[in-house]
Amino acid sequence: MTAIAPGTLPKSSPRGNAARARLLRGLLPALSLALVLIAIAWLNPRAISYFGFNLMLNLAIPIALATIAQMFVIAGNELDLSIGTFVGFVGCVTATWLRDAPLLGIAVLLGSIGAYALLGALIHLRNLPSIVVTLGMSFVWQGLAILILPKPGGKAPDWLLAIMSFKPPYVPFPIMAALIIAAVVHFGLMRTSYGVILRGSGGNAAALRRAGWSLLKTKIVLFALTGLFGVLSGMALIGITTSADANIGNGYTLLSIAGVILGGGEFVGGRVSPIGAVIGALTLALAASPLLTFMHIPPDWQVAANGAILIIVLAARVLISRRER
């Protein structure tokens, strides 16, 4: 290359290449979402409308919130395999106590966030594998959900129903909510100084400790934030479905992990992206059912589509990363 045109190529060309690859990598989540949207628009142009988005992205808000919840634990190099059943538990509380006895409901939900904080402390102090602890906790949340609501039922509080059926002008509510969630979490985690510390606890824990920061505190904060967004996700879900079921959130564990990874997050090193996570969740929510319905793919294969999208995006990321080196 250089032999052919020695003078014309700038010296920083390899670095420029790497920067371009990094940019491409950063844009990958948005590109996959655009691809899914283009596919939907091509298959059914009428779906790309105010009404169509409201329908298609119906469940995107709870999925995005659960994905953000998962993103916080992943930022600290942990994994939460209980977020799905936790969302179900919150749903059951929302559809029963939060409506009939609001004070009790609020206390229980705050208490469950506290339980998450305690789990973070326990995992840090005893150096436990978070996978196993949260797998155990997934049984606890599921059991509690069944105890609260043995049979599907209950009803969402009216104020919650009103919020979730809000129809703002021009921009469909799910898209507006996604933008707000992404902006708020992006500011908190990426732009504040304590957000940097939180991500640092996943990037280089030893360095943070030497700099005098409490790793116990970062872990507690990360887990509490996971609990908080899990609660929001469960409430949003019930606001849409209007009634609850103990198993309602079970699929969210895998969806949330997939969403974080699709959005450019990594399992280790505190490398996560709130905007990417929300985009990843939207991609999954769109690809899971509307796209497949328009493509006349039977519902049997909806789960497989999630897996396939995950694999394709990861393969694309590997190709780009290879150029980055």
Added chain:
Amino acid sequence: MTSVRTALEKPWIWSFVGAVVVWLATVAFTGGYGGGGMVTAALSLAVFTVIVGVGQMFVITLGPGNVDLSLPANIGLASAVAMKVMGGSDSMIVVGLLAALACGAATGAINYLLIWALRIPPIIATLSASFIIQSVDISYGRGLQIKPPPGFASFTNWQVLGIPVLAMLTVVFTIGAALALQRMIFGRSVLAIGQNIRAAWLAGVHVGRIRFLTYTLCGALGGIDGALLAGYFRGANVDIGNEYLLASIAVVVIGGTSVAGGKANVPGVWGAGLFLVLLLTMLNTFGVSAGVRLVLTGLIIVGVITAAGGEKAVR
């Protein structure tokens, strides 16, 4: 005295202690009634957890981040494949078992292919694979209610002197697995990779080949487990393997295998498997509701891991 102390230092002894304590509590509750039958039932059910537990143990021993999340989907698909191939006829039992084995091994091989080709963490690779396998299973097993051949069903339920034959065979298998782990090049390589993957590579261990074999082995064990489960419960279904995700990881950790890798323990898998099954029996005997049972199971697993914890590296 010293022998007692060395025995207590073995990490796996606690899982057996736990199993005995739970059994004694249940027998005390029933006033000594049904203690023997409980052991028989526990042995027959623990078998299924032990088989996948051993596979998961080899995978987890490979080091931090290695875990097979595709086991439930794998078990579900293999159970459907086995029942369909057997087609209810006794003459096809061996072919059906081989088909389940091949199906499971293929799943394991695909898992490793994804890990290797996409260079992604095993958790997300096995997760994506499990999404796809689950769909294949739903589509393939649609409306499938094929019963196992009578010979196979009675084989999986066969008991001699109150001891399930399947449990005896599994004991033989676990002894083989223990030998493979401690005395064979394959097992030693797995341990070496788990302790330090770079050092193992520098020492000439075929890291890629061993990891491939381990994931394939784990998949194959999941496959055979699916076939046996379908025989024991007289029919395959999509959800048959669901509880084995937590169970397979839990028995490995409770059994004294290090989650950080490089340290495995086969007897502990048996102890922990029996402990989990007996725990469930105990809660059922006490007559608690399904919700309370789930909560207590979860809390006890978290409690046991907290008590046994304190390992260095996480994930």
